[in-house]
Amino acid sequence: MQLAFCLYKYFPYGGLQRDFLRIALTCQARGHAIRVYVLEWQGEVPPGFELLRVPVAAFANHRRYAKFTRWVEDDLSRRPVDRVVGFNKMPGLDVYYAADPCFEHKARTLRKPLYRYGWRYRHFAAYEQAVFAPESKTEILMISTTQQPLFAQYYGTPARRFHLLPPGIAPDRRAPPDAAERRTAARAQFATEFGLHADDLLLVQIGSDFPRKGLDRSIAALAALPETLKRRTRLVAIGADDPRPFLEQAHKLGIGERVFIPGGRDDVPAFLLGADALLHPARHENTGTVLLEALVAGLPVVATAACGYAHYISDADAGLIIGEPFTQSALDDALAQLLGDDQARTRWQRNALAFAGQADLYSLPERAADVILGWRG
Numbered sequence: 001m002q003l004a005f006c007l008y009k010y011f012p013y014g015g016l017q018r019d020f021l022r023i024a025l026t027c028q029a030r031g032h033a034i035r036v037y038v039l040e041w042q043g044e045v046p047p048g049f050e051l052l053r054v055p056v057a058a059f060a061n062h063r064r065y066a067k068f069t070r071w072v073e074d075d076l077s078r079r080p081v082d083r084v085v086g087f088n089k090m091p092g093l094d095v096y097y098a099a100d101p102c103f104e105h106k107a108r109t110l111r112k113p114l115y116r117y118g119w120r121y122r123h124f125a126a127y128e129q130a131v132f133a134p135e136s137k138t139e140i141l142m143i144s145t146t147q148q149p150l151f152a153q154y155y156g157t158p159a160r161r162f163h164l165l166p167p168g169i170a171p172d173r174r175a176p177p178d179a180a181e182r183r184t185a186a187r188a189q190f191a192t193e194f195g196l197h198a199d200d201l202l203l204v205q206i207g208s209d210f211p212r213k214g215l216d217r218s219i220a221a222l223a224a225l226p227e228t229l230k231r232r233t234r235l236v237a238i239g240a241d242d243p244r245p246f247l248e249q250a251h252k253l254g255i256g257e258r259v260f261i262p263g264g265r266d267d268v269p270a271f272l273l274g275a276d277a278l279l280h281p282a283r284h285e286n287t288g289t290v291l292l293e294a295l296v297a298g299l300p301v302v303a304t305a306a307c308g309y310a311h312y313i314s315d316a317d318a319g320l321i322i323g324e325p326f327t328q329s330a331l332d333d334a335l336a337q338l339l340g341d342d343q344a345r346t347r348w349q350r351n352a353l354a355f356a357g358q359a360d361l362y363s364l365p366e367r368a369a370d371v372i373l374g375w376r377g
Contacts, residue, residue, distance in 0.1 A: 001032045001373065002080075006072060007087035008065065011042040013208055013240050013264040015289050016099040019143075019168060019364065020087050021046070023097070026365040027372060035081065037072045039064065062123035065090070085372055091130040095372050097141045101286050102150040103128045132157045139375050141165055141368050144286050144308035163371045167309065168364025172269055173293040175353060179273055186274030194234055194260050201233045201339050204275040204299075206268060206290045207282075208239040214281035214304065215246050217331055221279070223253035224332040229339050233258065235279070238271065240264040272297035276345065277338055281322060281331050282307050296356035300348040302334050316355035318348045 005024050010017050028034050028048060035050040045051050052075070056067035069090050076084065076092075086093040089100065103124050107116060115121055131138045132155040140157070142148055142164045151157050176182065190196040203222065207213045215237050222235050235258060237246070243261035250259035265271070272278075278294040280303040288307030295301065295312060301319035303310050304326055313319045320334040338345060 001082045002035065003027055003032050003372070004035045004037065004072075004076065004081040004084045005087070006037045006084065006090065006093070008038065008068065009040045010036075010038050011040075011240065011264075012266075015207070015287070016087055016097075018170075019097065019099065019289075019368075022168060022170070022365040023085075023368045023372070024049070026369045030369065030373065032373070037068075037075075039068055060120070062120045065127075066123060083372055083375060086131075089124070089127045089131050091127065093131060093138045094375055095139045095141060096131045097143075097368070098147065098151075099143060099286060101147055101284065102154065104154045105150045129155065134158060136161075139163060139371060141371060143167070143364070146308050147286060163367075165364045165367050167287070167289065167292050167312075167361045168368075169289070169292045169296050169361045171362065173272060174296045174356060175273065175298045179298065182270070183273045186270040189270065190236075190274055193262075194236060196234060197232075199232065201229070201277075202275045203233060203235045203277055203279050203335075204271045205235065205237040205279045206239065206271070206293075207280070208241050208264070210237065210239060210241040210243075210246055212283055212285070213239070214283055216249055217281040217326075217328060218279045219246060219250050219253065219255070219259055220328055221281075221331045221335045222258065223250075223255050224328075225336055225339065229336065230255070230258070233339060234260065236260045236262065236271065236275075238262065238265045238268065268293070269297070272299050275299055277302060277319070277335075279335070280304070280307065281326070283326075285309075292361050295352045296361060298349040298353045298356075300338060300345050300352070302331070302338055304331075312355075312359075312361075316351050316359075318352035318355065 007020055024034050037052050037054055039054055054068050054071045056064060056071055058064040058067060083094045084092060085095045087097045107121055132151050134156045140162050142162050148162050196202055205215060205218050250256045272294055278299050278301045280291060282304055285307040288309040291301055291303055291309045291313055295316060295318050301313045304322045305324045310321050314321055322330050322334055
């Protein structure tokens with residue numbers, strides 16, 4: 001079977017991008033041919049993938065996306081495939097992977113009414129309508145229970161077209177049998193790179209799009225720690241984004257020497273084992289896969305309830321969840337509680353590892369492939 005996968009941008013450190021790659025590789029491993037249409041691709045191309053960088057340009061993103069769609073449609077008319085799978089909303093999809101929240105809901109609740117008269121709104125609303133309208137035949141892969149009611153509310157999408165997937169945590173994120181030894185090695189590396197001492201506390205925040213992930217909130221919470229804890233604590237933020245405003249914030253708060261933003265990294269598992277807590281105070285997050293990556297590594301979590309996967313942390317009793325509406329003081333208190341209680345961190349770690357051993361947190365690629373390959377229009 002020939003499959004076509006469509007996404008605007010691929011880079012190695014994005015959650016949607018990692019999910020796309022694992023799903024496509026799973027389909028390939030089952031014997032199917034993979035063609036990929038992108039506007040941009042960073043990193044290595046897997047063997048056997050036919051990668052097409054669509055050669056279109058425009059000043060505004062929505063115009064570029066419209067040109068991308070027309071180019072792909074033209075190419076597919078000349079070289080048909082058995083399934084078209086999209087990781088961004090667009091017309092003509094057989095299967096859509098719903099990593100993004102409901103655009104119409106955001107447009108109506110977070111924007112002024114005038115916004116809905118612009119060409120940008122019209123483009124994205126039409127592309128969402130093409131996927132979720134009742135008459136559409138697109139099957140929808142859902143990764144969060146929070147968004148389905150919104151799509152149903154605005155579009156009346158039949159429930160039978162939604163397929164809820166389990167999380168898809170990569171096996172290399174799980175704590176290995178030699179986790180203690182790897183933690184020791186990781187912290188030795190961090191001592192050289194970040195000046196981490198043996199009795200220091202390391203906070204890690206993982207994910208690109210720092211404003212949405214709440215990195216400013218994390219820096220403020222670090223600055224608000226009691227002095228005895230603050231002196232022992234460092235924060236490393238990993239992700240592909242502009243670090244300057246956040247480093248400036250840390251400098252203004254007097255903790256510039258305690259905040260590090262090294263960019264995207266390939267050694268995330270080392271941080272999950274070597275850190276003392278994960279911070280993820282996101283403003284909005286459809287899922288928050290990194291919460292589960294921390295959980296299966298045995299790393300306590302402090303996150304916001306705005307994350308779709310926050311309930312797993314509560315279910316496992318593996319950290320602290322900040323309720324909505326968010327307040328900075330609640331995050332400050334939670335971080336001080338977590339860092340100040342060694343016994344609680346040990347308990348949360350034990351709970352996390354036990355939960356990781358019995359819950360299905362891993363089979364997203366396989367379940368997604370089942371839907372893609374079994375789809376009937």
